[in-house]
Each structure stands twice: as C-alpha cells, then as structure tokens.
Amino acid sequence: MVSEKDFISTDFASIEKGSFQWSSPSNIALVKYWGKKENQIPANPSISFTLNNCKTITKLDFSKKETNDTFSFDLLFEGKPKEDFKPKIQKFFERIEKYCPYLKQYHFTIDTENTFPHSSGIASSASGMAALSMNIMSLEKALNPTITDDFFYQKASFLARLGSGSACRSIKGNVVVWGKHDEISTSSDLFGVEYPSQLHENFHNYQDTILLVDKGEKQVSSTVGHDLMHNHPYASTRFEQAHTNLSALKKVLENGNLDEFIKIVESEALTLHAMMMTSMPYFILMKPNTLEIINKIWKFRNQTNIPICFTLDAGANVHVLYPENVSETVLQFIQQELVGYCQNGNYICDIIGNGSQLM
Template sequence: MKATAKAHPIQGLVKYHGMRDSELRYPYHDSISVSTAPARSKTTAAFDSALDDDRLVIDGDEVTGRGRERVLSVVDHVRERAGIDHRVRFESENDFPTNIGFGSSSSGFAAAAVALCEAAGLDLSHPEMSTVARRGSASAARAVTGAFSHLETGVNDEDCRSHRIETDLEDDLRVVAAEVPAFKHTEQAHEEAEASHMFEARLAHIHQQISDMREALRTADFDAAFELAEEDSLSLAATTMTGPAAWVYWQPETLEVFERVRELRNEEGVPVYFSTDTGASVYVNTTAEHVDRVEEAISELVPTRVWEVGGPAQVLPESEALF
C-alpha cells in the first residue's frame, strides 16, 4: 500500500477567488489554468497498519498546524473512500521555489491525491481524482488533469471537478517564470474575498471571461488567450487589495517586470503577456519563437527559469519513491 506520484504546478489563467464552502473547497466560480513543466512536486504515500500516527513531511520538514489539517483532509477522504483506517507515512518534495506565487499548493496536493489514491487501491480517472485533490486546494484539481484544464464550480463532486481542454497552444506556449521571493497568504485572501466591494463586480464578468478563454484556446489564439490572462490578473489583484486585510502582493520588481513586458510588446512587437496569481512572482507568457528574447529581457531584472506546458499528474515507478 505504497505509491509515488508527481504533478506540475499551475498558472491560473482565469483564476478562482473565494470559496462558498471552505471545507470541501467549492469555489464561487469556474477557473482555467495551464500546468507548467518541468517544475514538479513529488509525493510518496504508504498506508501502514504498524504506524500509530500519521507522519507528514514536506521538503524535509514535519507538517504541523493548518498545513497538517489540509493534508489530512485529503488523506481522510481517501481512507473513507477506500474503507481503510491505517495511518499514513507521507513525504513530499518540490523542485521549484514555493510560496512565492508559482502554484506549489496545486502541484503538492495533486501529487498527494494521486499517490494516496494509488496506495489505497482506488481506481479513479483523473477528473475523479481531481475531486480528491480539491479538498486540499481547488487549484490542485486542475493540476491533476494537467495541461490546459477547466475546473467547474458546483456543490458536489459530480459537478465540481476538473477536465482537460484540448488546444494546439500546448506545443507553442513558453513561460518565463520571473522569481520575486515574497511570502504570500493565499488561503486568508480566499477567506475574505466576499468582503471586498470588488467581489460582486468580479463575479459579474467572470463567466464571460471563462467563455472567451475557452474559445481562445479552442482556436489556438495565443494573443486572445494571454491578453485575457493578463486582464484577469489585474482583476484578481483589485479584489484582493480591496478586502479587509488590503493584501498587496506585488513588489517593485513585479511592476518592473510588467513594464518590461509592455515594452517588448508595444515597442518590439513581441507576443508576450504577464500574469500573476496571489503572489509577487510573475508568469511571462510568450511563444517558442520569442522565448529567448523574452528571457534575456526579463533576466536583467530578476532570476528566471523557462517552463513549458506540463501534462497530468501521474504515478511514478517504485524506484522514484522518497522512502
């Protein structure tokens, strides 16, 4: 009863914000994202009758507090579905910077869900496993199905699950990840989303954003898709900044990257757009043809790495287990 899995983090394109149910993590509205590779989280999970307590380790550190509660919400759901009561040994590691706006919770909970389901002997499809991962992080549902994925809202697991969107943009997209290491508080921002006077305005237009993004992906219209992602990043920031805690995630380096992206687009005609989730780091989206020029320009400002589109979460061979 042991398995190892990996998943790639996601970049939110039309991002969800706020949850109608904080325990089951049903978001208020649909969301669309793209997974970024080769960045990945890897998790090994083993259910063991000899253990007297759950042992949870992430990046070498024991998981405590709210982090432990979130992981156990996924573990307990798998135990319930599988009809087992064994304790679990759980270890996870990331190979990219975490908690700075690059979606580490998405890949972490996606890898956890797939490893746990496999270790428990559950035979589930990726959309079905996305409902397991969602209990840890709604964005993790989309990391399970991978590539370009759409998480539909709902109030049950039949409706609120992720599905992959097929698009020819998978081969051409390149993401220059611009690292701005500033700690973020995503969960708290979701909790207070409704209190922002901008929240109702966001809900009013988000359905059209989803429809327009799906059409841009269907027709492989790069500029339309990533102009929408850029616009949605600004909308999300407006909502978080006008909540009770007045979260301002962006740093001076974030704004410098925005300005450089606009210079490349407006002065050099490069197809390039910025996008942020709840964090200071920036996804700089461009095409394979222009990625070298874009990375050269952005790396003058902050550390960078280049990512491509990643596939769904997957089970790994036993030789890659973490223990």
C-alpha cells in the first residue's frame, strides 16, 4: 500500500532554469465528497467525470536562486499580476515542501488562465491546483528522470489534493475515484485513481451542459462547508450512503443502466445540499432558478423518456448530464426551456475528458 512517505523525494540533479506548461480540467462529482479529516483526507469516497473544455492552463517558468531560505514566486492570471491569489499558493507550497524539498531552490513565475469565464460560478481551484501540480512534477522529473509514469501521476494527484481536495480527480482518467472503497482495490485516500473497470459504451462521450444560474462568489467556501460536517447530526449516515452509492454506481458504469445512474446522481446532488441545509450554521445554496431548472428537467424526462439528469456542486449552477446520442434533442430543450433561467443566458457545453495534458 502506498503511504505518504513514498512521496518524499530526496534524489535530485541540478537544473538552472526551464519552463513547462500543462492544462488540467475541472471535474464534476457523481458521488460527492463532503467532509474531510486532517491533511485533506476525505471523510467518504467520491467518483467524478473528468471534463474536457472547462480547464486551467498554467505555465511554470523556473530559475535557480542563490539562497534557499524562502519560497519565491510571481503569480500572473491571464498575464496580469494577481496578488490576492498568492496566499493560497504560499500555503500550498508550505504544505508540499516536505515532499518537494527543491521548491525553495527556485524562483517561479506562475502564469495561469481559465478557458471558462472568470467568476462564472465554476470552481477553478480543482483545475488550477491540478495544473500547478503537473508542472511541479514535470520539474521533479527533470531533476530525477528515473521516476516512473505511475509515480509521476500518483504524486501529482497527491500534491493536488493538498491544494484542493477535488483537484486530485483532475489529473488522469475520464472517470476518477478518490477515497478508499472496499470494491476498488487501487483506491486511496491520498490520491485519485482512474476508474479501473471497463466503462459501458452508454457513458462514452457523455455530455455535461453547465447552466450558469449564479455567477457570483460562493455563499460559503468549500473549506467552511466541509468543516460543517464535523458534529453534523447526519454525518455518519451520509458517509455510509456515499459508500453504498459508489458500489451501486460502479455496477451502473459497467452495465450501462441509465435509469439507475439518474437515481444515484440526482440523489447525491440533493443530499449534498441537504447536508448544508441541516448543518449549523445552515445554508441554502440553490437559487429559485435552480429549482425551476430541476423541475423542468424532471418534466421533460417524464414526457420524453430521454435519460437526462442533473447534478449540482456546492452552489446554484446546474450540470445537465446526458448521453451523446440524445445531445441534439437535449440541447434544443436546454435552449428553448432552460437558458432563460441562466444569468445573462450563459451556459457552457462540455463533455467527458481524459485529464491533464502537457502543452
């Protein structure tokens, strides 16, 4: 079994300067991670679809410093200095220094941009931390060319997790499991793993249209939300439910049963929001238009028998999930019936992807 100690690196060559660039996608959880233990360890396992179009592109330039006493970096967002992002990167470097002791030897210029609009209501912490972690691992591989590809991706996911928990699911694979689960032997609390079984053809090129109901800043941060699961009256039942639902979803992903897929995914989305509504303090993250969209989706599905469903992150936006072979009909429905509930009519069409890419 892989442990944290396996990711502590000690054997390095010397490089004066260089540059790497990676893109990493966002992901959407089907079974939700909500609640965590110390050191970004999940309280329950989760499984996600990797997206393709909504991604962060990060370039990392590095040059050797004369002194090794502090972290040194400049941060640019879309080519312009972004000082308010720097504390999060500083904290990330502090968390991973134990595993990447070479970081203080270099000055970094981190230049990052998103393919989706800034402040669109789509969380960029997962894609952003994943892209930065891929760049750091490219530097590590340059310093130690003997590391294997398996180690490269495992450690990238491990590092990304320490920046943003769900970022570990944005490294590699179209379906990714994070958190120890009895029926997935390769699963780990320390990093995400590619779903190990054959994915049924029903889920090939699965579509995700993201309806941007509210593009404002999140009402409650993910960190605060996860912390509210401590002493939550329904926490233990919820964690058991996540294990049960992942077992059920594993069968569905193999047998292609879209009716069961819909039941699990929608139940998970509503349970996530139920946890927030029953925490102390409590929050309602859905907006009136979120509920309007959900009801429209249910009505459309009942009338047409088209296997369309929704899921939600910890916010008001709606991810509409459906198979590729019904995309033309569903997009017509979205444009005619749902876009009016989006802020400024904004939505994003995405599709299941494969993870981070070297550019």
